[in-house]
Amino acid sequence: MRYISTRGQAPVLGFEEAMLSGLARDGGLYVPETWPTLGREEIAAFAGLPYEEVAFRVMRPFVGDAFTDTEFRGIIDRAYAGFGHAARCPLVQLDANHFLLELFHGPTLAFKDVAMQLIGQMFQVSLGRSGRRVTIVGATSGDTGSAAIEAFRGLEAVDVFIMYPHGRVSDVQRRQMTTVPDANVHALAIDGDFDDCQARLKDMFNHHAFRDEMGLAGVNSINWARVLAQVVYFFTSAVALGAPHRPVRFTVPTGNFGDIFAGYVARRMGLPVERLAIATNQNDILHRTLQSGAHVKEGVVPSISPSMDIQVSSNFERLLFDLYDRDAQEIARLMAALGQAGGFELSPAALAQLREGFASGRASEEETADAIRATLSRSAELLCPHSAVGVKVAEEQPASAAPMITLATAHPAKFPDAVEAATGIRPALPQRMADLFDRPERLTRLPNDLAAIENFVSGNRR
Numbered sequence: 184m185r186y187i188s189t190r191g192q193a194p195v196l197g198f199e200e201a202m203l204s205g206l207a208r209d210g211g212l213y214v215p216e217t218w219p220t221l222g223r224e225e226i227a228a229f230a231g232l233p234y235e236e237v238a239f240r241v242m243r244p245f246v247g248d249a250f251t252d253t254e255f256r257g258i259i260d261r262a263y264a265g266f267g268h269a270a271r272c273p274l275v276q277l278d279a280n281h282f283l284l285e286l287f288h289g290p291t292l293a294f295k296d297v298a299m300q301l302i303g304q305m306f307q308v309s310l311g312r313s314g315r316r317v318t319i320v321g322a323t324s325g326d327t328g329s330a331a332i333e334a335f336r337g338l339e340a341v342d343v344f345i346m347y348p349h350g351r352v353s354d355v356q357r358r359q360m361t362t363v364p365d366a367n368v369h370a371l372a373i374d375g376d377f378d379d380c381q382a383r384l385k386d387m388f389n390h391h392a393f394r395d396e397m398g399l400a401g402v403n404s405i406n407w408a409r410v411l412a413q414v415v416y417f418f419t420s421a422v423a424l425g426a427p428h429r430p431v432r433f434t435v436p437t438g439n440f441g442d443i444f445a446g447y448v449a450r451r452m453g454l455p456v457e458r459l460a461i462a463t464n465q466n467d468i469l470h471r472t473l474q475s476g477a478h479v480k481e482g483v484v485p486s487i488s489p490s491m492d493i494q495v496s497s498n499f500e501r502l503l504f505d506l507y508d509r510d511a512q513e514i515a516r517l518m519a520a521l522g523q524a525g526g527f528e529l530s531p532a533a534l535a536q537l538r539e540g541f542a543s544g545r546a547s548e549e550e551t552a553d554a555i556r557a558t559l560s561r562s563a564e565l566l567c568p569h570s571a572v573g574v575k576v577a578e579e580q581p582a583s584a585a586p587m588i589t590l591a592t593a594h595p596a597k598f599p600d601a602v603e604a605a606t607g608i609r610p611a612l613p614q615r616m617a618d619l620f621d622r623p624e625r626l627t628r629l630p631n632d633l634a635a636i637e638n639f640v641s642g643n644r645r
């Protein structure tokens with residue numbers, strides 16, 4: 184399998200190099216040259232298999248010769264061994280036809296662990312083989328950061344620098360990043376919002392002299408391997424509810440468009456997905472895009488679902504690439520318009536395709552809190568605010584015989600203030616994290632300035 188850039192000007196790479204490089208050198212995102220498909224029988228055969236086996240079968244076609252089958256099975260087994268649930272990503276029934284896919288049983292209590300634990304293992308095998316060192320830079324609105332730190336802490340061949348928006352993540356999320364004592368980990372509080380952090384991240388990758396000198400690697404969903412690992416749970420959950428013999432529907436709480444893009448990939452691979460609904464909070468650029476056809480940035484407004492406080496949804500570029508029949512020149516033009524003019528209009532053909540493939544909805548702050556409360560009283564499930572945005576939007580979708588699966592993307596204990604305000608219940612952290620608020624914090628506050636961030640990175644990597 185070969186990987187090409189959405190902007191058409193970067194070298195074509197194999198899986199391992201695409202995984203280690205992060206952003207393509209032309210500023211685009213790597214995508215597989217073609218979408219591999221799985222036949223009905225192959226998908227049906229997933230029923231009853233352990234999560235790890237389905238992961239192997241779904242991801243194998245994308246990995247090529249980067250890892251032997253034995254290496255790849257070992258990587259997958261080690262990635263999920265520490266998850267707190269035997270099913271890894273269990274399904275919970277909310278009502279007759281609505282299910283929650285719990286993605287927060289990994290070490291840092293959010294869906295990011297599902298992919299990050301896997302790529303942590305992939306990096307270790309790959310770097311161990313080559314003797315190469317990398318400097319991981321990441322941007323987070325709260326969850327990617329701690330998942331990355333957990334996956335890469337203490338590794339000799341890796342330094343990790345995570346930028347988060349100062350004052351805009353929950354206290355639990357911040358402490359998960361700032362209380363890790365390992366010398367290779369650096370939490371950087373940036374004066375800006377997540378879009379600023381992600382923009383500086385991409386600036387670093389696009390500054391080729393810096394990128395090459397530092398050996399930059401990216402573990403945001405810029406990295407194709409992150410998205411790939413997330414495709415797996417669309418298959419496991421759908422098959423558990425009868426796919427491929429009956430279609431299913433998904434609603435995905437969405438910010439950077441990585442998770443829902445993974446659902447799109449599952450559908451391209453042959454999974455019968457009747458509806459794929461984008462659920463946004465008040466930072467609703469994607470919902471507005473579906474409604475109006477205009478993809479226009481507005482300022483990020485802080486919300487009680489802070490991990491989705493995003494207006495520049497990085498992976499939307501990957502979808503646009505397909506919507507525009509893989510016309511890389513056109514994608515480069517649209518992305519330049521987004522950067523310079525703050526937005527663009529989708530062509531009528533691209534918009535029609537977008538609306539055919541996706542639905543969307545939005546939850547206000549009040550509606551999010553209502554969904555947390557209503558779900559608790561109906562089914563005793565305590566939702567995090569992001570999952571609540573998903574449940575609210577799922578419930579608005581037209582009735583169908585196909586089961587609806589809403590992705591529950593984080594544990595409620597990561598957002599205790601919002602959950603307590605909605606329900607009066609303060610969710611407790613698991614015992615292993617009970618002393619999180621007693622641990623000393625270590626962080627560096629930096630301006631939203633490329634030179635300042637680059638100086639810090641170059642001065643502090645080992």
Ligand SMILES: Cc1ncc(COP(=O)(O)O)c(C=O)c1O
Pocket residue numbers: 293294324325326327404436437438439440441442443490491569570592593
């Ligand atoms: C808890 C949570 N839910 C949902 C999202 C949105 O996922 P994506 O950015 O892949 O759209 C994020 C962050 O991205 C998150 O941390």
Ligand SMILES: N[C@@H](CCOP(=O)(O)O)C(=O)O
Pocket residue numbers: 322323324325326327328402403404405438439441490491497
């Ligand atoms: N919500 C994310 C934002 C970064 O998304 P990613 O999937 O591109 O890493 C976070 O919690 O950091």
